[in-house]
Amino acid sequence: MMIRLLLLVLMITPAQAAVYQWVDEDGKKHFSDTPPPDKHQAKDISDTLKPANIDQGQAEQQKLKKLFTKPGKAEQQYEHNKNNGNKARQQQAYCDYLRNRLRTISGRVMFVDKQGKDVKVSEAERKQRVKSLEKKIKRECN
Structure with missing residues (x-):
């Protein structure tokens, strides 16, 4: 669950930002927009991330417009x-x-x-x- 949340956050980051992945000495997987200290081997995974799934359909746009134009x-x-x-x-x-x-x-x-x-x-x-x-x-x- 935590990794999914982190991936979601990372997918929202701007396209020009790099995303690094590495595993520490305890075997925990880490993700960051800055490279880790030199002792860790990091992999730039920016190119492997897909953009967030956003529906650009007219019906969804109308729903969002209705939702956000009228104050609740x-x-x-x-x-x-x-x-x-x-x-x-x-x-x-x-x-x-x-x-x-x-x-x-x-x-x-x-x-x-x-x-x-x-x-x-x-x-x-x-x-x-x-x-x-x-x-x-x-x-x-x-």
Whole structure:
């Protein structure tokens, strides 16, 4: 069984790779893609290996295409969980942003625009922005 598995693995190796076979002093047969130490007599068996038996028929290709193009239930569940996890993380980041913004404008603050210039905001406008953020946080983050 072990030799069959090893041969299968060796048949999958690229065609340009050499495959060596040798028997050690205990009589065990070894296979490798690198030659053994000099004390062992190795035989290059690369040319004797046949390619793996692969069916190139249309029916088999269609089966493989069907199998690998549609995600299975496990993959669908994984993607669903991942997407929901991403949405939850995005929502959490958004709520963190809103709460931080609320803390920032709750006290004395100076507003600036995108160019870094001061924007005149009255105390009433600031309080209105605080109320608006509190409502938004209550609605979207609780």
